[in-house]
Amino acid sequence: MDIIISHKADLDGIASAALLARHEIRENLPFLIFLKDYEDEENLIDSSLLNISDNRITIVDVSGEQRKFGKILERIRALKHSTINWIDHHPISEANRRTLTSINVKMDVDPAAPAAASMVYDRFYKRGEDPVADRLLNYAIQADTWKLTDDEAKRLVELVAYYNYLDRASPIRPHLIGLVYYLASAGTEQFMGEEYIVQLNLYQKMQASAISALKKSVRRRKIGGYNIIFALSPDQLSGTIAADTIIRCYRADIVIVIKESGAISFRRTRDDVDLASLASLFGGGGHDYAAGAKMDYNSVDLEKYEMILEQMSVAMKKMLTLQSKKGFKATSADI
Numbered sequence: 164m165d166i167i168i169s170h171k172a173d174l175d176g177i178a179s180a181a182l183l184a185r186h187e188i189r190e191n192l193p194f195l196i197f198l199k200d201y202e203d204e205e206n207l208i209d210s211s212l213l214n215i216s217d218n219r220i221t222i223v224d225v226s227g228e229q230r231k232f233g234k235i236l237e238r239i240r241a242l243k244h245s246t247i248n249w250i251d252h253h254p255i256s257e258a259n260r261r262t263l264t265s266i267n268v269k270m271d272v273d274p275a276a277p278a279a280a281s282m283v284y285d286r287f288y289k290r291g292e293d294p295v296a297d298r299l300l301n302y303a304i305q306a307d308t309w310k311l312t313d314d315e316a317k318r319l320v321e322l323v324a325y326y327n328y329l330d331r332a333s334p335i336r337p338h339l340i341g342l343v344y345y346l347a348s349a350g351t352e353q354f355m356g357e358e359y360i361v362q363l364n365l366y367q368k369m370q371a372s373a374i375s376a377l378k379k380s381v382r383r384r385k386i387g388g389y390n391i392i393f394a395l396s397p398d399q400l401s402g403t404i405a406a407d408t409i410i411r412c413y414r415a416d417i418v419i420v421i422k423e424s425g426a427i428s429f430r431r432t433r434d435d436v437d438l439a440s441l442a443s444l445f446g447g448g449g450h451d452y453a454a455g456a457k458m459d460y461n462s463v464d465l466e467k468y469e470m471i472l473e474q475m476s477v478a479m480k481k482m483l484t485l486q487s488k489k490g491f492k493a494t495s496a497d498i
């Protein structure tokens with residue numbers, strides 16, 4: 164069976180899964196989709212796959228830098244007669260890359276790619292042959308570089324955020340999986356019909372009240388020469404939407420959004436700070452310009468948030484001081 168494993172949290176992951184699924188449909192191949200996130204840990208390789216043999220697995224838009232890396236390796240080793248092709252654009256350490264390669268995982272990693280969807284597109288599509296694939300590619304790049312120029316791309320980003328909220332307690336991620344199948348089989352007409360627009364209007368109302376709560380939680384700290392804003396985000400907002408709101412409304416070098424669910428998003432407005440290594444202090448990772456991590460708490464209220472932001476400020480002090488002196492170079496290895 165062909166297995167697609169992609170990142171659930173953002174449009175790049177959803178579009179990458181849709182592009183791979185669209186290719187399978189075009190080739191008349193049976194396939195299965197899993198949408199995962201870093202909190203799934205070793206279940207990145209779903210335990211249900213251990214009972215099936217001869218899988219051709221493609222992992223896409225998921226970083227190979229993971230807190231439970233050893234457990235993921237165990238899962239991969241337990242697969243029966245399966246191959247894994249790992250297509251990704253997050254930076255990965257040489258050690259992890261070598262370990263994965265040594266257990267026959269084909270590592271196709273290009274941190275210079277603007278989106279994982281662009282890597283999938285380059286490997287399975289030719290420019291101009293499928294206008295829907297071209298649009299998915301274009302929107303995924305807009306989303307991952309946060310330069311949303313098309314209204315349809317903006318609506319898709321919002322829908323993915325809403326569906327992440329709706330699917331937050333379900334490991335099957337039914338809304339998101341449905342969206343992937345829909346995009347994989349979409350015709351050239353506008354992506355979102357009336358039913359989707361109704362859902363988006365509902366979500367926008369939910370967002371308005373979530374944003375006023377977000378703004379009330381803003382706390383400023385100056386650490387190692389950087390102006391940092393912390394905010395506590397209701398789960399109705401995606402980390403990206405919450406951080407983007409803060410960046411538009413306040414002045415800050417670094418924005419750290421803590422979600423009520425315990426997820427942390429890092430964004431920046433100055434490029435002399437590496438957020439991936441900052442996130443690595445809290446067991447996370449990502450890109451230098453956008454990164455994430457997960458707290459051990461599953462629900463964060465205002466009181467816990469105040470405590471977490473003080474702890475994080477202390478934990479980040481050394482690295483931020485080093486980074487502001489050395490620019491980009493300081494990593495967790497330096498401290």
Ligand SMILES: [Mn+2]
Pocket residue numbers: 175176224252278279307
């Ligand atoms: Mn991506």
